[in-house]
Amino acid sequence: MTQQQKMNVRVIKADASASTKKLYEDSFLDAYGKDIIEPPYNLKELDLIAEYSTIMQQCIDAYKTNIVNFGFSPEYSFDYNADEVTDEKKNTADSQWTQLEEFIKYIHYDEPAETIFDYVIEDRESTGNGYIEVLRDGLNRPSGIEHVKAVDMRVCAFTPPEEVKIQVEERGQPKQIKRWRKFRKYVQMVGTQRVYFKEYGDPRIMDSRTGKFDDNTPENLRATEIVHFKIGSGVYGKPRWIGNIVNVYGARKAEELNLLYFKQGRHIPAAITVENGMLSDESYTQLQEYMNGLEGSDNAHKFLLLEAEGLETTSDSGQESPANVKVTIKSLAEVLQQDALFLEYDEASRKKLRSSFRLPPLYTGEADDYNRATADTARKITEEQVFQPERSKIFRKLNTLFLPDLDLSLVKLVLKGPDFRDPIETAKALYPLISAKALSPNDLRDLAGRVIGKSLEEFPEEEFDRPYMGQNDGNNEAQPLNTIAKSKNSSDQLINIMKDMRDVLEGLKQ
Numbered sequence: 001m002t003q004q005q006k007m008n009v010r011v012i013k014a015d016a017s018a019s020t021k022k023l024y025e026d027s028f029l030d031a032y033g034k035d036i037i038e039p040p041y042n043l044k045e046l047d048l049i050a051e052y053s054t055i056m057q058q059c060i061d062a063y064k065t066n067i068v069n070f071g072f073s074p075e076y077s078f079d080y081n082a083d084e085v086t087d088e089k090k091n092t093a094d095s096q097w098t099q100l101e102e103f104i105k106y107i108h109y110d111e112p113a114e115t116i117f118d119y120v121i122e123d124r125e126s127t128g129n130g131y132i133e134v135l136r137d138g139l140n141r142p143s144g145i146e147h148v149k150a151v152d153m154r155v156c157a158f159t160p161p162e163e164v165k166i167q168v169e170e171r172g173q174p175k176q177i178k179r180w181r182k183f184r185k186y187v188q189m190v191g192t193q194r195v196y197f198k199e200y201g202d203p204r205i206m207d208s209r210t211g212k213f214d215d216n217t218p219e220n221l222r223a224t225e226i227v228h229f230k231i232g233s234g235v236y237g238k239p240r241w242i243g244n245i246v247n248v249y250g251a252r253k254a255e256e257l258n259l260l261y262f263k264q265g266r267h268i269p270a271a272i273t274v275e276n277g278m279l280s281d282e283s284y285t286q287l288q289e290y291m292n293g294l295e296g297s298d299n300a301h302k303f304l305l306l307e308a309e310g311l312e313t314t315s316d317s318g319q320e321s322p323a324n325v326k327v328t329i330k331s332l333a334e335v336l337q338q339d340a341l342f343l344e345y346d347e348a349s350r351k352k353l354r355s356s357f358r359l360p361p362l363y364t365g366e367a368d369d370y371n372r373a374t375a376d377t378a379r380k381i382t383e384e385q386v387f388q389p390e391r392s393k394i395f396r397k398l399n400t401l402f403l404p405d406l407d408l409s410l411v412k413l414v415l416k417g418p419d420f421r422d423p424i425e426t427a428k429a430l431y432p433l434i435s436a437k438a439l440s441p442n443d444l445r446d447l448a449g450r451v452i453g454k455s456l457e458e459f460p461e462e463e464f465d466r467p468y469m470g471q472n473d474g475n476n477e478a479q480p481l482n483t484i485a486k487s488k489n490s491s492d493q494l495i496n497i498m499k500d501m502r503d504v505l506e507g508l509k510q
Contacts, residue, residue, distance in 0.1 A: 025044075026042060026043075026044070027152075027189050027191075028154050028189055031154075031187075031189075031194075034157070035156050035157055035185075035211075036154050036155075036156055036187060037154065037155050037156065037157060037235050037236075038154075039154070039155075039236045040234075040236060040238065041127075041238070041242070043127045043129070043150060043151045044151045046126055046127045046128070046239060047123070047126050047127050047150065047151045049126070049245070049248060050126055052248065052249070052252045053248050053251065053252070053353065054251065054255070054346070054350070055349075055350045055353050055354065055364060056241065056248065056353060058363075058364040058365060059125075059241075059353065059354060059356075059357040059359055059363075059364060060121075060122055060125045060126065062357070062359055062363040062364065063121055063125055063357070063387075063390070064118045064121050064122060066363075066382075066383070066387045066417075066418070067117075067121060067387055067390050067391055067394070067415065068114050068117040068118060068121065068391075068394070068415060069114055069118070070415065070416040070417055070418065071114060071415075071416050072104045072113055072114070072395075072413060072414070072415060072416070073413075073414055073415075073416050074097050074100040074101055074104070074411050074412070074413065074414075075411065075412055075413075075414045076093055076097070076410065076411055076412075077409070077410055077411060077412045078093075078410065080093065081458065089410070092410060093410040093411060096408045096409075096410050096411045097411050099406070099408065100406070100408060100411050100413060103142075103143075103402075103406065104413070106143075106144075107143075107144055107145055108144060108145060108146070109144070113145075116132065116145055116146075116147050117132075117394070119147040120132055120147060120229055123149065123150035124150075124229050124230065124231060124237065125239060125240070125357075126150075126239060127150045127151065127237070127239060128230060128231045128232065128236060128237030128238040128239040128240075128242075129150045129153070129228065129229070129230050129231075129236055129237045130150060130228075130229040130230070131147075131148040131149075131150060131153050131186070131226055131227070131228055131229070132145045132146065132147060132148065132226070132227050132229075133145065133146040133147075133148050133197065133224050133225070133226055134200055134224065134225045134226070134227060135224055136224075136225075140405075141405055141406055141407075142401075142402050142405055142406065148188065148226065152188050152189060152190055153186055153187070153188050153226075154186070154187050154188075154189070155184060155186060155228070155235050155236060156184055156185035156186060156187060156211070157184070157185075158182040158183070158184055159182065159183050159184070159185060159202075159213075160182075161180045161181060161182050162180070162181060162182075162183060162202065162203065162204060163178055163179070163180050163181075164178070164179065164180075164181050164201065164203055165177070165178055166178075166179055166404070167404035169409075174409045181201075183198060183199040183201070183202040184199045185197070185198060185199070185206070185211050186198075186199070186226045186228070187211065194209075195208055195209075195223075196208050196209070196210065196211035196223050197223050197224055197225065197226040198223050198224075198225055198226070199225065199226060199228075200225040200226060200227045200401055201225070201401065202225065205217055205222055206222065206223035207221060207222070207223065208221055208222065208223040208224075209221060211223075227397075227401065229394070229397075240356050240357060241353055241356040241357065243356065244349075244352050244353050244356055247348075247349040247352050247353065248349070248353065250345070250349065251345070251346050251349040251350075254342045254345055254346055255346075257342070258342060270329050270330060270331050271329070271330045272327065272328070272329050272330075273327070273328045273329075273330065274325065274326070274327050275325065275326040275327075275328070276324055276325050276326065277325035277326075277327075357386075358382070358385065358386050359382065359386070360378040360381075360382060362375055362378050362379065363382065376420070379418075379420065380420055383417065383418065383420070387417065388417060391414075391415040391417060394415060395412075395413050395414050395415045398413055399412050399413050419450075421450070424451075426447055427447065427451070430444070430447070437467040437468065438467060439467060440464060440465050440466050440467050440468070441459060441464040441468060442458040442459055442464050442465050445457070445458050445459075
């Protein structure tokens with residue numbers, strides 16, 4: 001019977017580095033139950049995940065810049081220049097306009113309103129939830145807002161229904177009606193301290209320490225109100241990119257692998273085979289130490305020396321002698337993924353995340369393949385399909401909540417957006433209409449204001465509301481140039497006029 005040969009396999013690798021995995025503890029973990037509702041995801045992890053992504057923060061910044069950073073502005077809720085509008089209504093509307101402007105200006109004393117909503121949108125796009133705290137003045141009107149960090153807030157169950165008054169419009173006139181409505185409570189935890197809030201519009205008095213409704217609560221301990229901006233219709237919002245969370249972590253791991261490749265670049269995966277012999281224990285120990293010491297520039301020029309002991313063999317004469325040992329090192333680098341594959345994976349992950357936000361590369365600083373025409377098209381489509389609807393959701397909610405409490409019905413709050421209209425191109429398009437006398441001077445005042453960069457009011461005279469037809473009653477007094485052109489000495493007269501104009505212009509320059 002022939003004796004089977006034995007093969008020993010040893011795997012030698014560098015010692016694994018310490019794990020960088022973080023556990024994001026939930027400070028509300030022991031508080032979830034009947035009242036406080038647990039969110040579907042770890043909010044702290046969602047909030048910090050933008051730090052791990054190479055593309056998400058750019059997408060969030062694009063949302064902040066294009067949704068709120070063009071500013072808030074009042075707007076009349078009716079046609080101010082309509083014939084049927086009385087002077088009394090205009091005066092009331094002007095007063096309300098001023099009141100709304102002041103409300104926007106002083107809604108926060110340290111930061112402009114746009115900055116506060118920047119924080120809200122960043123929270124909403126990171127975690128799916130954004131919150132503002134609303135403060136009221138002595139007349140029970142909203143007078144200020146504060147940003148509340150989303151990771152510290154939790155939503156509570158509905159409270160018993162409460163009858164409230166709601167202001168609606170009937171045939172253009174404001175009217176108050178009563179209806180039953182359910183409100184939620186909110187709780188904030190910073191450290192070990194809990195602070196309760198009530199939903200905006202809840203007329204009951206709540207104790208901010210306990211979350212219980214108590215009319216005898218001291219004024220300084222009464223709960224303020226919260227407005228919840230969320231993505232989706234659930235109790236908590238969900239970030240729009242949640243379906244790509246695996247891609248975010250995968251791209252991060254690819255970046256970490258590339259970093260280790262540069263830090264430990266001398267490592268070449270290989271198979272070391274020994275024929276008719278075996279590595280000595282000392283060689284095995286030194287090889288392990290060599291693998292552990294690959295990292296760093298101090299180890300960039302080391303030599304590897306392997307010592308193998310030959311197996312004892314017995315000749316036909318019975319004499320024992322060591323066998324010839326053969327050591328072979330076979331590189332395994334060709335079976336590894338190449339760097340180009342990671343680049344493709346990273347690019348695919350970036351595209352998927354941008355798709356979650358429905359943003360073209362132009363908005364994240366990747367505009368290599370754009371020209372002016374394609375860039376304008378991308379901006380207009382994104383503005384129409386993404387940013388304008390988001391603005392409408394925000395300012396409509398603010399109008400619905402704040403305007404009735406401020407007793408404002410003739411003005412409304414809007415979020416401004418970019419103006420893609422080119423005044424020069426518009427003027428060229430309007431030239432045939434002007435030549436055909438189809439536009440009045442007042443029709444062109446807005447366009448003229450954009451061209452010269454200032455706001456222009458309409459002319460009050462009635463004649464400027466009609467197209468300018470010119471005056472041509474058969475004589476040439478209204479058209480002196482025509483009179484000159486038809487005279488015998490027209491050339492000389494025109495030359496003299498041009499010289500006079502030249503002298504005037506030179507005098508103006510001086």
